[in-house]
Amino acid sequence: MRQSIRLGSFAGIVIGVNWSVLVILALFAWELADYVLPSQSGSPSGADWVAGVIGAVVLLLSLLAHEISHAVVARHHGVVVQSITLFLFGxxxxxxxxxxxxxxxxxxxxxxxxxxxxxAGVFGALQAVVASAGGHGLVENVLSWLWKINLLLAAFNLIPAAPLDGGRILRAGLWTRSHDRSRASVAAARAGRVFAVVLIGLGIVGLAYDGLIGAWPAFIGLFLYSAARGEEQYALIRGSLANISVGQVMTPKPPAVPSRTTVSDLVMHYLWQYHGEAIAVTDDRGYLAGTVTAQAVRAVPVERRATTTLAQLVVPLADTPVARADEPISSLLERFVAKSGNPVLVLDTHNQLVGIVTGADVQRAALWTMGRPQGVRR
Ligand SMILES: [Zn+2]
Structure with missing residues (x-):
């Protein structure tokens, strides 16, 4: 999910929102102001609109708290957290x-x-406090809406269908029983696809009765379906790569080329004996500076190759994942995803470069080894 607006960071985790979050903000503010709050005349007053917007913003903060809790526990268990993004569906x-x-x-x-x-408990308690202190209709109504919708969110997320939290809980349960993470992931993702189809069906019925707003479940269903399918594919690939090490697929001893080298010099002098799809680049002091991919080199027009240096094409070290040769390549997959597919540098225990792995290398390995895990029909 692309972050359109970066809100800031919390404990090193980049937090942002996608522009589509404005749609739910507006929808919820409108729902609150128009349907939930107006008590007397039936049409929303200025105060109703202010309360609606505040309620919608607090709901978004509740969503953010939900995500931050995942991030904090993940980090506690040694899983690196890249970012949190709020978007149309949460x-x-x-x-x-x-x-x-x-x-x-x-x-x-x-x-x-x-x-x-x-x-939900906190908002419910606050509502009770406000009510016992004499009560204020508008504040009470917003608080009541907030606890109900947080409870609804929890219930929806607990449905045992990946990528929902309930799907992950299902996966953990199956994983405990079968000791096979990939099989558990595939089963949870399949449950996700079934649930998504149910939502799409509900949306089609809703469209017939309520128009576009009734079709809302179908949009969520389509999103969940594609996410569940992606997870299933990913679990299958991951399972097939679990027994192959980084050392087996890497291109060993890649040349390390100074960053001031021009593209035409690179092509003329360095690449004839080399079959990898990325090379390592060093800075002026001889230290590793990053990688340059064959794709980036190909993209330089012929007439500009004599004047373009590798420094202009380099993927800097900060965006370059690293690995050890004895790791299973399945553990590289997330690093590829997190660093948008940039090549992985393979270092030995003295942090010396011993190899390089590109997405194409992993794909090639998956192509040869991918099979159906036992007991899973597709
Ligand atoms: Zn969650």
Whole structure:
């Protein structure tokens, strides 16, 4: 999910919103002001609109708290958290890596709905306090809406269908039973696809009765379907790569070329004996500076190759994932995703460069090894 507006960061986790979040903000503010709050005349007053907007913003903050709780527990279990993004259908927490055991997987998933339930409790208690202090209709109504919708969010997220939290909880349970993470992921993702189809069906019925607003479940269903399909594919690939090491697929001993080298010099002098799809680049002092991909080199027009240096094409070290040769390549997948597919540098225990792995290398390995896990029909 692309972050359109960066809100800031919390404990090193980049927090942002996609522009589509404005749609739900507006929808909820409108729902609140128009349907929930007007008590006397039936049409919303200025105060109703102000309360509607505040209520919608507090709901978004509740969503954010839900996601931050996933991030905090993930980090506690040693899983690197990349970013949190709020968008049209809620929030996503982008993890760079996976839980090492089913227990951690369960806790990372379960804390989200638990947070939403806790927030529902807080808003409910606040409503009771306001009511006992004499009551204020508008404030009470907003608080009542907030606890109900947080409870609804928790309930929806607990449905056992990936990528919902309930799907992750299901995965953790199956993982505990079968000791096979990939099979558990595939089953949870399949449940996700079934649930998505049910939502799409509900949306079609809703469209017939209520028009576009009734079709809302279908939009959520379409989103969940594609996410569940992606997860299933990913789990299958991951399962097939679990027994192959980085050392087996890497291009060994890649040349390390100074960044001041021009593209034409690179092509003329360095690449004839080399079959990898990325090379390492060093700075003026000889230190590793990053990688340059064959794709980036190909994109330079022929007439500009004599004047374009590798420094202009380099993927800097900060955006370059690293790995050890004895790691399974399945563990590289998240690093590829997190660093938008940039090549992985393989370092030895002295942090010397021993190889380089590109997405194409992993794809090639998957192509040869991918099969159906036992017991899963597709
Ligand atoms: Zn969640």
């Amino acid at each position: 929030g996503v927490t982008q993890l760079e890596g996976e839980a090492h055991d089913a227990g951690a997987d369960f806790r990372i998933a379960a804390v989200g709905p638990a947070t939403s339930i806790a927030l």
